[in-house]
Amino acid sequence: MKLFYKPGACSMATHIILNELDIPFELEKTDTDAAVTVSGIDFRSISPNGYVPALQTNDGDIITENPAILQYLVDGATDSKLAPPNGTLERTRLHELLNFLSAELHKAYSPFFSKIELDASAKEAAQKTLSRRVGAMQDRLADGREFLLGDTFGVADAYAFVLLSWSPVIGFDLRPWPEVAAYVKRLRRRPAIIRALQAEGLLDERVAS
Numbered sequence: 001m002k003l004f005y006k007p008g009a010c011s012m013a014t015h016i017i018l019n020e021l022d023i024p025f026e027l028e029k030t031d032t033d034a035a036v037t038v039s040g041i042d043f044r045s046i047s048p049n050g051y052v053p054a055l056q057t058n059d060g061d062i063i064t065e066n067p068a069i070l071q072y073l074v075d076g077a078t079d080s081k082l083a084p085p086n087g088t089l090e091r092t093r094l095h096e097l098l099n100f101l102s103a104e105l106h107k108a109y110s111p112f113f114s115k116i117e118l119d120a121s122a123k124e125a126a127q128k129t130l131s132r133r134v135g136a137m138q139d140r141l142a143d144g145r146e147f148l149l150g151d152t153f154g155v156a157d158a159y160a161f162v163l164l165s166w167s168p169v170i171g172f173d174l175r176p177w178p179e180v181a182a183y184v185k186r187l188r189r190r191p192a193i194i195r196a197l198q199a200e201g202l203l204d205e206r207v208a209s
């Protein structure tokens with residue numbers, strides 16, 4: 001398999017799960033602005049929307065979109081605990097969560113990475129939305145659970161880790177949400193996450209407050 005990625009981007013969620021599953025894979029660094037990969041592949045021929053992650057399977061198929069890639073990887077693994085079995089209510093809960101992460105939490109960070117500078121009122125609005133989304137994460141973790149779906153680490157945790165670890169990069173303080181800050185710190189100690197951060201050259205960064 002080959003993962004087209006950008007250091008620190010949401011593609012790191014796939015990177016973490018490949019590590020967790022101990023699947024052999026290659027990494028291909030991608031410049032999404034120039035739409036070219038490090039080996040000179042036209043990235044639009046891989047991912048027509050121009051964004052990472054894109055996963056090339058061993059059969060040469062390309063899969064895009066975080067929720068689809070993450071579930072493809074666990075469904076192909078034997079007896080993985082990283083997602084509940086298909087056809088169960090627990091799996092529907094995972095879909096619900098991955099959609100929240102992708103459409104709501106992920107996109108609440110997006111304005112801060114926009115090439116267009118935010119004026120004061122746009123920044124305030126973006127911070128308000130992000131606070132609401134992080135607040136929803138805090139509510140979920142408030143019962144003392146270790147991971148988003150309970151006591152087992154899963155694909156949603158890998159994705160959530162990557163998103164929340166953007167907080168120090170954009171200057172968004174997680175301390176008002178202590179369960180969320182503690183959750184990020186806990187996840188950061190996982191060997192699969194440490195290896196992904198190291199391989200992407202980010203081991204000394206992404207330390208949430």
Ligand SMILES: N[C@@H](CCC(=O)N[C@@H](CS)C(=O)NCC(=O)O)C(=O)O
Pocket residue numbers: 006009010011032033050051052053064065066067102
């Ligand atoms: N809906 C996509 C969004 C992916 C996405 O936003 N990727 C960002 C990095 S986190 C990217 O590659 N942005 C570059 C661009 O859009 O040109 C998914 O969930 O996979």
